[in-house]
Amino acid sequence: MFFQQVSQKEVEAGETHSLSAKRLLMRKITIAIDGFSACGKSTTAKRVAAILGYRYIDSGAMYRAVTLHFQRQHVALTNPKEVTRALGEIKINFQVNAKGASETYLNGLRVESEIRTMQVSEQVSQVSALREVRVAMVEQQRKMGRDKAIVMDGRDIGTVVFPEAELKMFLTADILTRAFRRQKELLEKDELVELDPIIENLVKRDQIDSTRAESPLRKAPEAVELDTTHVTIEEQTDEVVRLALALMLKPTLRN
Ligand code: DC
Numbered sequence: 443m444f445f446q447q448v449s450q451k452e453v454e455a456g457e458t459h460s461l462s463a464k465r466l467l468m469r470k471i472t473i474a475i476d477g478f479s480a481c482g483k484s485t486t487a488k489r490v491a492a493i494l495g496y497r498y499i500d501s502g503a504m505y506r507a508v509t510l511h512f513q514r515q516h517v518a519l520t521n522p523k524e525v526t527r528a529l530g531e532i533k534i535n536f537q538v539n540a541k542g543a544s545e546t547y548l549n550g551l552r553v554e555s556e557i558r559t560m561q562v563s564e565q566v567s568q569v570s571a572l573r574e575v576r577v578a579m580v581e582q583q584r585k586m587g588r589d590k591a592i593v594m595d596g597r598d599i600g601t602v603v604f605p606e607a608e609l610k611m612f613l614t615a616d617i618l619t620r621a622f623r624r625q626k627e628l629l630e631k632d633e634l635v636e637l638d639p640i641i642e643n644l645v646k647r648d649q650i651d652s653t654r655a656e657s658p659l660r661k662a663p664e665a666v667e668l669d670t671t672h673v674t675i676e677e678q679t680d681e682v683v684r685l686a687l688a689l690m691l692k693p694t695l696r697n
Contacts (some may be wrong), residue, residue: 462678465514465686468691470589470591473592474594474595474603474611475593475595475599476595476598476659476662476665477614478620478659479644480627481503481613483596484500484667485615486595486670486675489675489679491592494690495615498591498593499592499593501595503554503557504579506558507532507534507546509557510562510563512569515531532549533549534548535547536578537583558631560633560635563643564643570643579644584604597651597657598659600612600662610662612661612668614668614669617645625637625640
């Protein structure tokens with residue numbers, strides 16, 4: 443990792459001079475990336491985290507894993523008791539694979555591909571609108587972010603999960619660009635889906651995600667909006683890294 447904290451002891455011992463070229467005064471921050479589906483949030487968040495040496499958490503993957511479990515167990519979404527019981531059976535965690543990519547595990551089994559299918563996409567908005575589900579996921583997400591140095595993407599990260607996040611981004615893109623991106627992603631997983639059902643799914647999810655009673659998707663007033671329609675992934679990553687570094691470099695000395 444090329445960014446390290448300089449301690450108070452080193453400053454007092456006059457050691458910062460020799461270190462100054464390599465070591466900078468950095469503080470750990472929390473980066474929240476919110477926005478509609480398929481705007482490039484996860485790709486950007488992953489890259490930013492890798493550059494900064496931060497942990498990356500895809501909160502959407504957690505709602506997808508819950509949806510997969512509910513589908514497999516035929517949980518009745520209209521029955522709060524059943525939902526709460528099923529939530530109690532779920533353990534979600536992330537592991538970094540040999541290629542350095544973070545993968546989602548549900549009860550100890552890798553479900554990274556299973557949670558990205560259209561079958562899960564079609565129900566995830568209904569599942570993630572349930573109060574019991576949100577309470578359980580937000581609690582886990584806050585635990586993951588306790589020590590900062592994290593990039594988390596989702597719908598309510600800057601508004602509900604980490605309202606105190608130092609950097610909040612809100613990503614947007616036009617619907618056709620988003621649909622093409624999602625189609626490409628599905629193709630990479632050998633799922634060939636026409637554009638129409640993808641657009642239909644995105645529009646429906648946007649509508650449910652932004653109008654639900656519990657933590658609806660909305661831009662935090664202080665979030666920086668980034669339209670990714672005509673921007674490359676490198677450009678959008680650079681922009682977030684630039685904003686993050688400006689905040690991380692605010693002088694703070696740590697012991
Ligand atoms: O980012 P994604 O498309 O993988 O997210 C899947 C769904 O999960 C999305 O339609 C809404 C829900 N979600 C949520 O409600 N809150 C989050 N923080 C992240 C995702």
